Amino acid sequence: MTTLQPILKADDLSKRYEDGVLALDHLNLEVRGGEVYCLLGANGAGKTTTINLFLNFIPPTTGTCFIKGIDVNKDPLEAKKYVAFVSENVMLYGNFTARQNLDFFAKLGGKPNLTKEQYYQVMRRVSLQEKAFEQRVKTYSKGMRQKLGISIAIIKDAAGILLDEPTSGLDPKAAEEFQETLAELKGEGKAILMSTHDIFRAKEIGDRVGIMKEGRLVMERTREELQYEDLVKIYIDYMKSEPLTA
Amino acid sequence: MFKTIFKKELLDQILSPKFLIVSLLCLVLVPASLLLNSAGYDDAFREYDAARKEAGNSTEIFREPSALSAFGIGLENVMPKSVVFSKYQMEARGAQVQSEVLSNINGKIDFVVIVSFLLGLIAVLYAGTMACEEKEIGTLKLVLANPVKRSTVIGAKFAGGFSVLLIPFALSTLIALLLLLGQGFPIFASGNAARIAAVIVLSVLYLAAMFSLGLFISTRTHKTSLALLAGFFAWIFLTFIIPKTGEPLAGLIRRIPSEDAMKANRAQVRSQIEKEKGKALAPLMEKYLHVDGRGKWDWDAYTKARGPVAQNYEERIDQTLQKFDAAYEQKKSDRRNLSLNIARISPASAFTQAALNFCDTGVADLENFSRSLQNHGILLSRAVFKYSFQDTFTSDDGKTNRSMGGASSPEGKIDYPKFRYQFPAFEETLRAAAPDLVLLIFFNLIFFAAAYVSFGGYDVR
Numbered sequence: 021m022t023t024l025q026p027i028l029k030a031d032d033l034s035k036r037y038e039d040g041v042l043a044l045d046h047l048n049l050e051v052r053g054g055e056v057y058c059l060l061g062a063n064g065a066g067k068t069t070t071i072n073l074f075l076n077f078i079p080p081t082t083g084t085c086f087i088k089g090i091d092v093n094k095d096p097l098e099a100k101k102y103v104a105f106v107s108e109n110v111m112l113y114g115n116f117t118a119r120q121n122l123d124f125f126a127k128l129g130g131k132p133n134l135t136k137e138q139y140y141q142v143m144r145r146v147s148l149q150e151k152a153f154e155q156r157v158k159t160y161s162k163g164m165r166q167k168l169g170i171s172i173a174i175i176k177d178a179a180g181i182l183l184d185e186p187t188s189g190l191d192p193k194a195a196e197e198f199q200e201t202l203a204e205l206k207g208e209g210k211a212i213l214m215s216t217h218d219i220f221r222a223k224e225i226g227d228r229v230g231i232m233k234e235g236r237l238v239m240e241r242t243r244e245e246l247q248y249e250d251l252v253k254i255y256i257d258y259m260k261s262e263p264l265t266a
Numbered sequence: 267m268f269k270t271i272f273k274k275e276l277l278d279q280i281l282s283p284k285f286l287i288v289s290l291l292c293l294v295l296v297p298a299s300l301l302l303n304s305a306g307y308d309d310a311f312r313e314y315d316a317a318r319k320e321a322g323n324s325t326e327i328f329r330e331p332s333a334l335s336a337f338g339i340g341l342e343n344v345m346p347k348s349v350v351f352s353k354y355q356m357e358a359r360g361a362q363v364q365s366e367v368l369s370n371i372n373g374k375i376d377f378v379v380i381v382s383f384l385l386g387l388i389a390v391l392y393a394g395t396m397a398c399e400e401k402e403i404g405t406l407k408l409v410l411a412n413p414v415k416r417s418t419v420i421g422a423k424f425a426g427g428f429s430v431l432l433i434p435f436a437l438s439t440l441i442a443l444l445l446l447l448g449q450g451f452p453i454f455a456s457g458n459a460a461r462i463a464a465v466i467v468l469s470v471l472y473l474a475a476m477f478s479l480g481l482f483i484s485t486r487t488h489k490t491s492l493a494l495l496a497g498f499f500a501w502i503f504l505t506f507i508i509p510k511t512g513e514p515l516a517g518l519i520r521r522i523p524s525e526d527a528m529k530a531n532r533a534q535v536r537s538q539i540e541k542e543k544g545k546a547l548a549p550l551m552e553k554y555l556h557v558d559g560r561g562k563w564d565w566d567a568y569t570k571a572r573g574p575v576a577q578n579y580e581e582r583i584d585q586t587l588q589k590f591d592a593a594y595e596q597k598k599s600d601r602r603n604l605s606l607n608i609a610r611i612s613p614a615s616a617f618t619q620a621a622l623n624f625c626d627t628g629v630a631d632l633e634n635f636s637r638s639l640q641n642h643g644i645l646l647s648r649a650v651f652k653y654s655f656q657d658t659f660t661s662d663d664g665k666t667n668r669s670m671g672g673a674s675s676p677e678g679k680i681d682y683p684k685f686r687y688q689f690p691a692f693e694e695t696l697r698a699a700a701p702d703l704v705l706l707i708f709f710n711l712i713f714f715a716a717a718y719v720s721f722g723g724y725d726v727r
Binding site for chain 2: 068072075077078096097098100101103104105107109110111112113114115116120124125127128129130132169172176182
């Protein structure tokens with residue numbers, strides 16, 4: 021069930037870096053609650069730049085990012101209350117246990133009074149092994165760290181979730197479990213924007229899939245449209261096509 | 267938010283292996299150096315006490331060693347152990363402990379050296395990775411994806427990280443002080459406690475400045491390895507290069523004659539007035555001291571008669587040499603101050619200068635001792651040396667010299683002025699250390715402000 025108002029919205033968003041590279045070129049996209057939007061594209065297409073702009077890590081050259089209608093650039097702290105983030109290669113604090121990591125980020129996210137059991141519940145939800153809850157994270161595998169990263173996003177209980185290539189390097193089982201968690205979050209009405217190279221998973225889970233090339237959103241398809249089209253072929257065709265910029 | 271990040275930093279640093287290493291280093295080095303140096307002080311004091319009692323009434327004085335040299339040896343071994351006065355001059359003795367060859371080559375380890383070098387380096391390296399390491403492992407992005415101000419993050423990082431650095435420092439210092447107390451070290455005697463407290467406060471200020479510098483370096487780099495390298499070079503520059511170039515640079519800017527040249531000039535000035543005195547005394551010599559058998563030799567009459575004539579010249583020699591010495595001391599002091607001011611660009615130097623002053627082994631003590639010697643020299647001159655004389659007669663053609671000396675008889679026993687070296691008062695030391703104290707606060711503000719501003723624009727991607 022999707023909301024009418026978009027939770028995540030990029031409005032004519034552009035980013036040109038100091039070295040002159042145009043990383044994002046007039047991007048317009050909206051992600052509503054209960055919707056998963058997958059951004060596909062080669063390295064340097066502008067996927068991560070989009071996420072960095074939503075998190076106010078970099079200022080836009082033109083355009084605006086909105087989270088729950090709040091202009092990220094004007095009021096970043098208020099906007100960040102409504103968004104959670106999972107990055108590629110989540111390392112976390114290795115000297116801390118999973119619960120300690122979760123506790124720290126929960127407090128940062130505005131959830132200061134959670135109980136041990138509540139932390140355990142979230143970790144169970146992402147299928148993290150029970151015995152790992154009180155283990156130091158430096159002993160974790162990449163898949164376990166990624167699950168903990170998702171737990172951090174879940175515990176914040178934010179309306180929007182930004183995922184930057186979350187399945188990269190995960191084994192098939194872990195990726196499958198991740199996909200299930202994402203489906204649950206979608207079911208809870210979260211607006212999810214995920215950048216990925218994983219075309220198969222994008223087609224599986226994405227309500228909409230956008231393909232980015234040289235900073236532009238060159239194609240957007242809904243789940244329904246993709247039932248009759250071959251996403252892999254579309255993606256490869258776009259990647260092989262002539263460069264967009266003169 | 268501040269409390270959450272502060273607690274995270276505290277716990278994260280305490281759980282890291284580097285905390286264990288730093289703690290072990292501090293717990294071994296701080297108490298060991300203080301105990302060894304306090305034993306060295308005990309030996310020096312016993313030696314001083316015995317020499318002073320043995321000397322009795324004499325023109326030799328002894329410098330009492332500073333008890334707080336146990337904390338910072340500084341100029342303790344550079345300043346003379348004793349000084350022998352004679353008319354118009356003094357000779358310093360026992361300035362260097364020649365038996366301690368290695369210590370003279372490499373320098374001794376003491377509390378001030380441990381803080382300045384070892385903990386200073388640890389502070390820079392500790393903080394040097396705080397921001398960039400989090401960027402490298404990706405946690406900085408996760409933190410800043412939450413509604414938390416960057417100013418809160420950097421402030422809490424400083425407070426948390428620095429508190430962790432202070433734990434081994436405080437613990438090792440406390441243990442060392444308790445051990446010293448157990449050994450009978452005069453911690454609570456003659457204002458020592460206040461001075462030790464001042465050294466500890468200065469240490470905390472210095473370490474905070476170096477920590478802020480490390481934090482600044484961390485916010486200017488994106489790789490831990492680069493931050494460590496930059497931190498190490500910054501430490502070398504501030505701890506070795508700047509302090510060691512102060513003196514040669516000052517020497518180039520303010521040139522002064524060498525001690526030998528000064529002594530030769532001094533002797534020349536004195537000799538000139540002696541000649542004039544000789545001419546004035548020549549008639550008396552003719553009258554009372556015949557050497558060729560033409561008249562009588564009446565030494566008593568001569569010493570009685572020469573007094574009023576020689577007095578003016580001897581006062582002139584005294585005054586001229588005092589002025590000469592004062593002018594040379596002033597030049598040396600100006601050059602020394604210039605070199606100290608150049609060195610003060612470094613927080614390590616500002617800390618060392620101020621801390622050693624509180625240990626009574628710094629430049630303030632050197633100057634205080636020098637003033638004490640001058641004053642004692644004047645007292646000796648008035649009480650003792652005025653009775654001795656050396657008259658030199660030069661013939662008109664300058665070819666023959668006749669010199670004779672002796673002592674006129676004082677009325678009663680000569681009362682030798684007593685010398686007991688008075689260390690500068692706490693207030694005096696505080697005044698001397700004030701510029702360094704202000705500089706350390708300034709370094710703290712500057713380095714932290716730089717880290718704060720730099721982190722505000724830090725690229726966390």
